[in-house]
Amino acid sequence: MATTIHINLKHQSYLREPEATELGRKIISESIKLIDELGFEAFTFKKLATEIGSTEASVYRYFENKHKLLVYLVSWYWAWLHYTVIFHTQNIEGPRERLARAIEVITKAGEADDPAVVYIDERVLHRVVVAESSKVHHTKEVDAENKAGYFLELKHFCHYLALVVLEINPAYPYPHALMTTTLEAAHQQLFFAQHLPSLTEVKGERYSETIGFLKQMVFAAVDQHLNDR
């Protein structure tokens, strides 16, 4: 799809809408690259401003601080992935096949080759999300930020997947728990394969192994309760 899609976030992690201006779009595209390069802790608005030939103060007009910028990026990622999963499963009838395909798309998000938006490199964003997304909710402000709706995109996506699980087996008691575990594991196994290989059987960047592991685990869990009845 060469179509440019527009992703609407359901909350105000930003001060000014970054999609609306040239500077805003530069902030998004360059922050993704810079966080990927430096890691989130070493990333600063000053470095970002220098990189895009602007000033610290200008960046602060778009985002209150770098944490909110990360919230924005991660939310955008979940909304994009949700859209991508729906796109790749729309013509699949059986819920089993749809869930299987969803697991593939989620795991291979780092190989995505259809840019949805010109100024966002989804592959790099995927790396950023794998490495940094847990920092979005692991703060003392989770509850306040949750109230502000900062995690709605993940919640909606998780709920969508949970409904597919329930289509397969309406009696399965933990669909949301299983799907959050799956989403997290898809990232974790990739990260471990690259950095802490003794913690997983998955090798290097071989997505197929993660997919194999996740599918087997998910379907075993969902199907077992089916047999129980």
Place this chain on the structure above:
Amino acid sequence: MATTIHINLKHQSYLREPEATELGRKIISESIKLIDELGFEAFTFKKLATEIGSTEASVYRYFENKHKLLVYLVSWYWAWLHYTVIFHTQNIEGPRERLARAIEVITKAGEADDPAVVYIDERVLHRVVVAESSKVHHTKEVDAENKAGYFLELKHFCHYLALVVLEINPAYPYPHALMTTTLEAAHQQLFFAQHLPSLTEVKGERYSETIGFLKQMVFAAVDQHLNDR
């Protein structure tokens, strides 16, 4: 067990052994409380020093920076949990029962009631690990720190659990991946139950639901391949 155990870390995340001196032990016990209270980002060595009636410079003689202190705490936690799991499963013969018990102990680590070391409150440490442990490896220094052995305690624990899985089903192809996923999920479900409840069926602090979810998932995954043969 009222016995005081000594946990030996296999690496030097510290500059001076904190267990060896009064000040070192105060640093450990008070940092756990303070990180729990403030969150890791707002926690500083200056605040810690004030809290224990010492100085910033003195704290820096034990740990290079707050990140290494967190590495120490998390490593200690994994070594302690490994020990605790072995302690609670030593007389259990069947590997299925041993794995089931291990999952219970891991999930209920936040209720642990036998202090292994006087100056460490394992319940508070558990909260800190749930909220902050992912920050230990999600940095640009992972590979260097991995080389330095900073993650050995988790690796050993994971490997121990993987071997139990293989005892149940030697043909199961992803024992390490399954156990890291389980360890992570045990934390994640607890965190979500408390802060983002729509992401899980687990309610509040009800450990039993997390245990139910994890046991069903793990045994379904491990057993399915058993049937396949």
Place this chain on the structure above:
DNA sequence: TATGTATAATAGTAATACTATCAAAAAAGT
């Protein structure tokens, strides 16, 4: 032409994350 809006340039502040120095206190060795 007037008016609002976005940006750049500059300056400044409080807090953080350290490092260095030195003297006093405590512990260890003989």
Place this chain on the structure above:
DNA sequence: ACTTTTTTGATAGTATTACTATTATACATA
């Protein structure tokens, strides 16, 4: 008991971070 070493406390200082504020200019719009 005396010396030596180690550990701590006190103090000071630096570079960087994470901001906020002010003003001038450019640019778009009505």
